Amino acid sequence: MVLGYVLVEGMRSSARLEGLPLTLTKIERYAVASATPDQPSVWTTVEFTFPEDASEQVANAVADVLDEHGGWYSHFNTGGETFVIYAHRIFRYSSGDGAKRAEAAEYGRSVGVPEPQLDWDEDE
Numbered sequence: 001m002v003l004g005y006v007l008v009e010g011m012r013s014s015a016r017l018e019g020l021p022l023t024l025t026k027i028e029r030y031a032v033a034s035a036t037p038d039q040p041s042v043w044t045t046v047e048f049t050f051p052e053d054a055s056e057q058v059a060n061a062v063a064d065v066l067d068e069h070g071g072w073y074s075h076f077n078t079g080g081e082t083f084v085i086y087a088h089r090i091f092r093y094s095s096g097d098g099a100k101r102a103e104a105a106e107y108g109r110s111v112g113v114p115e116p117q118l119d120w121d122e123d124e
Contacts, residue, residue: 001049002078006062008044010072012087015065020058022048034116038070052078059083059090071112075120082122086111095122 003025006017026047035041050058055078066072066087074085077095084091084104091107093100105118 002052002055002058002076003047003049004058004062004074004076005045005047006065006074007072008046009040010067010070010074011065012067015067017061017065020050020061021054022050022058024048034114036071036112036114038112055081055083059085059092063088063090068111071108071114071117073108073113073120077121077123080123082120084108084120 028045029042032043062074062085068087076083080095082093082095091104108118
């Protein structure tokens with residue numbers, strides 16, 4: 001099973017994640033010190049698991065619900081691959097590929113993700 005998440009505050013208004021093979025594992029609210037002026041200071045994470053063979057389906061669905069404004073993204077790792085998901089844009093690369101990670105981070109900067117938030121983990 002793959003562990004994924006979405007930040008509720010990063011979802012477009014009226015957006016839905018549905019029809020996916022997700023199992024809810026946790027909902028958590030927490031204060032964020034690195035929030036930008038366009039982001040709230042408290043975020044809500046909805047964490048879920050899903051079968052690895054649904055990775056593309058889940059990544060596409062998350063990309064479709066993320067807000068294009070405010071610098072939001074999600075990510076998850078599957079068997080040596082990392083998915084970094086922005087609104088309507090997905091970066092998929094072999095975990096540990098520094099050039100591809102840099103490309104995904106540069107895109108994040110271009111859409112307003114502050115440097116401290118470009119800290120996703122990778123399994124190698």
